Amino acid sequence: MKPLDVRHFAFAFLVGALPLATDAAGAADPLPSWNAGPAKQRIVAFVKAVTDKAGKDYVAPADRIAVFDNDGTLWSEQPVYFQLAFAIDRVKALAPSRPEWRETQPFKAALEGDVKTLAASGEKGLLELVMATHAGNTADEFAQIVRDWAKGATHPTAKRRYVELVYRPMRELLDYLRANGFKTYIVSGGGVEFLRALSWELYGIPPEQVIGSSVKTKYEVRDGRPVVVRLPEIDFIDDKAGKPVGIHKYIGRKPIAAFGNSDGDFEMLEYVTSGPGARLGAIVHHDDAAREFAYDRDSHVGRLARGLDEAGKRGWLVVSMKNDWKIVFAPAR
Amino acid sequence: MKPLDVRHFAFAFLVGALPLATDAAGAADPLPSWNAGPAKQRIVAFVKAVTDKAGKDYVAPADRIAVFDNDGTLWSEQPVYFQLAFAIDRVKALAPSRPEWRETQPFKAALEGDVKTLAASGEKGLLELVMATHAGNTADEFAQIVRDWAKGATHPTAKRRYVELVYRPMRELLDYLRANGFKTYIVSGGGVEFLRALSWELYGIPPEQVIGSSVKTKYEVRDGRPVVVRLPEIDFIDDKAGKPVGIHKYIGRKPIAAFGNSDGDFEMLEYVTSGPGARLGAIVHHDDAAREFAYDRDSHVGRLARGLDEAGKRGWLVVSMKNDWKIVFAPAR
Numbered sequence: 001m002k003p004l005d006v007r008h009f010a011f012a013f014l015v016g017a018l019p020l021a022t023d024a025a026g027a028a029d030p031l032p033s034w035n036a037g038p039a040k041q042r043i044v045a046f047v048k049a050v051t052d053k054a055g056k057d058y059v060a061p062a063d064r065i066a067v068f069d070n071d072g073t074l075w076s077e078q079p080v081y082f083q084l085a086f087a088i089d090r091v092k093a094l095a096p097s098r099p100e101w102r103e104t105q106p107f108k109a110a111l112e113g114d115v116k117t118l119a120a121s122g123e124k125g126l127l128e129l130v131m132a133t134h135a136g137n138t139a140d141e142f143a144q145i146v147r148d149w150a151k152g153a154t155h156p157t158a159k160r161r162y163v164e165l166v167y168r169p170m171r172e173l174l175d176y177l178r179a180n181g182f183k184t185y186i187v188s189g190g191g192v193e194f195l196r197a198l199s200w201e202l203y204g205i206p207p208e209q210v211i212g213s214s215v216k217t218k219y220e221v222r223d224g225r226p227v228v229v230r231l232p233e234i235d236f237i238d239d240k241a242g243k244p245v246g247i248h249k250y251i252g253r254k255p256i257a258a259f260g261n262s263d264g265d266f267e268m269l270e271y272v273t274s275g276p277g278a279r280l281g282a283i284v285h286h287d288d289a290a291r292e293f294a295y296d297r298d299s300h301v302g303r304l305a306r307g308l309d310e311a312g313k314r315g316w317l318v319v320s321m322k323n324d325w326k327i328v329f330a331p332a333r
Numbered sequence: 334m335k336p337l338d339v340r341h342f343a344f345a346f347l348v349g350a351l352p353l354a355t356d357a358a359g360a361a362d363p364l365p366s367w368n369a370g371p372a373k374q375r376i377v378a379f380v381k382a383v384t385d386k387a388g389k390d391y392v393a394p395a396d397r398i399a400v401f402d403n404d405g406t407l408w409s410e411q412p413v414y415f416q417l418a419f420a421i422d423r424v425k426a427l428a429p430s431r432p433e434w435r436e437t438q439p440f441k442a443a444l445e446g447d448v449k450t451l452a453a454s455g456e457k458g459l460l461e462l463v464m465a466t467h468a469g470n471t472a473d474e475f476a477q478i479v480r481d482w483a484k485g486a487t488h489p490t491a492k493r494r495y496v497e498l499v500y501r502p503m504r505e506l507l508d509y510l511r512a513n514g515f516k517t518y519i520v521s522g523g524g525v526e527f528l529r530a531l532s533w534e535l536y537g538i539p540p541e542q543v544i545g546s547s548v549k550t551k552y553e554v555r556d557g558r559p560v561v562v563r564l565p566e567i568d569f570i571d572d573k574a575g576k577p578v579g580i581h582k583y584i585g586r587k588p589i590a591a592f593g594n595s596d597g598d599f600e601m602l603e604y605v606t607s608g609p610g611a612r613l614g615a616i617v618h619h620d621d622a623a624r625e626f627a628y629d630r631d632s633h634v635g636r637l638a639r640g641l642d643e644a645g646k647r648g649w650l651v652v653s654m655k656n657d658w659k660i661v662f663a664p665a666r
Binding site: 206 | 395472516529540541543550553554558559561568576577578581582583584585603
């Protein structure tokens with residue numbers, strides 16, 4: 001697979017109402033988009049174990065915290081992180097008043113649609129682009145810009161809105177965990193204010209349960225109105241070893257379940273599954289070229305190598321999109 | 334009043350069971366430690382307004398967020414911040430292995446019980462002391478040290494444990510707000526990890542709802558065990574204009590109610606009460622020398638001047654400990 005070759009990026013869409021599956025006893029299946037199989041069994045067994053008051057693995061509701069990576073775990077991340085697509089659109093919108101951007105990277109690449117150069121700059125490059133295009137905005141203004149963008153921005157090959165490219169099985173999993181007393185968090189390398197503007201709508205997750213990379217901000221009274229202003233300076237990078245640090249900073253204790261898809265999630269999975277007590281660590285493996293995309297060891301975006309090598313010995317569940325998911329995306333609206 | 338003169342620091346204790354007050358209709362009063370009066374009326378009216386679905390001020394449960402300063406608002410802060418007392422005790426415990434501390438400030442002052450010098454160094458000085466005495470600890474080890482200290486550490490004049498010096502009316506207020514769908518947060522200038530170790534027990538607030546000053550941390554695998562380690566470097570000071578920044582960083586949206594007691598809370602109150610919609614800002618005024626302490630404009634700890642000057646024109650409620658609180662502390666255990 002060539003991750004950055006958008007011609008190979010194909011989605012399959014299911015249209016129409018989905019029948020609600022029921023099990024042998026007639027109870028509604030909380031995870032209807034998951035195929036019966038070891039991945040689904042393991043997730044359900046974990047939830048039953050930690051919610052069984054009589055069992056040895058019982059966890060009190062207040063301690064049932066589950067953390068999810070976002071890009072590639074809850075929604076797609078190819079051909080580039082969606083936040084990078086957003087940043088490129090912002091550069092284009094602001095370019096008329098910034099003629100110097102035509103000669104300065106990474107703005108030049110953004111204006112020329114040179115996605116490969118931009119993607120190679122990684123999450124840090126993306127953050128720099130976002131910072132440069134949004135410094136000076138108040139937090140409220142920035143959130144509104146993100147929401148306005150999300151209303152119309154369309155994926156280059158899927159031909160539907162980015163916000164529709166949420167994985168339906170993961171959305172069901174979030175609901176299922178919450179129905180079982182879990183508090184669900186996003187722990188993303190992406191920008192926290194970008195995600196918080198969308199997390200309610202996409203995942204039913206409130207802003208305070210979104211942890212991500214951030215820029216510094218300052219408080220000021222602007223024209224008589226108290227505001228928080230975004231500064232062009234990185235505050236925190238929530239990736240790799242930054243993820244356990246972010247979890248500790250924001251949550252202050254160790255979650256009992258973690259879901260990721262790339263080596264950027266390795267330390268988070270390692271930290272969360274180190275116990276004590278029952279723990280679940282899982283990796284979404286992008287092995288479905290027909291319905292989404294297939295990539296792992298050699299991808300510029302969402303590289304997964306060490307996670308695949310060590311999942312077995314560490315007891316982490318590897319979820320195959322191809323085999324474990326009956327449905328990938330919700331029907332087009 | 335001389336705030337640092339412990340001879341003037343007297344508490345009055347009520348002993349025995351408290352009758353549960355009922356109103357004219359026989360319903361249990363959710364705020365029995367508050368005297369009937371304008372402060373209690375205003376708080377109850379605010380809660381009724383934002384929870385009345387038919388009213389113009391209705392706020393959906395997900396947006397009912399209330400923030401509380403800690404020192405001087407939820408528990409006492411005289412003669413010195415309790416975290417400073419903790420840090421002094423840590424210096425004393427560690428001193429045998431650190432002979433150089435006998436000649437180095439602020440350790441020298443801590444070892445000599447020179448509270449005035451320490452208090453004058455402010456919250457930043459306190460943080461430096463805590464950092465120096467705890468760098469290298471893992472987060473879990475630090476939390477255990479705090480809990481062990483809290484079990485026995487006794488206030489110099491109140492002659493009861495520090496953790497018993499929580500204001501009962503404020504504890505009731507937290508419960509009352511939560512019973513009405515509010516999510517309650519602490520937003521403190523104190524160290525976040527110190528507070529998080531105690532917040533469940535003291536206030537029924539989980540660690541993830543405590544915002545405070547922090548040191549940087551790093552993730553590492555130590556002897557095969559993944560841990561978060563505290564570093565001797567300040568990450569964030571959650572005081573004054575830092576409070577709205579901390580609220581934005583951790584919560585990501587504006588609360589609808591804020592409670593403070595000093596000018597360190599001014600910007601938080603200003604930010605929260607700037608609307609839109611119904612808002613409540615309140616200041617606990619320490620005017621009760623008989624039952625706790627009386628201090629405001631001239632205090633080294635918890636100075637309150639601008640807040641008093643502007644509360645009226647800004648519509649902030651000033652709560653008189655002396656007149657509005659029937660009871661200050663829970664009975665001694």
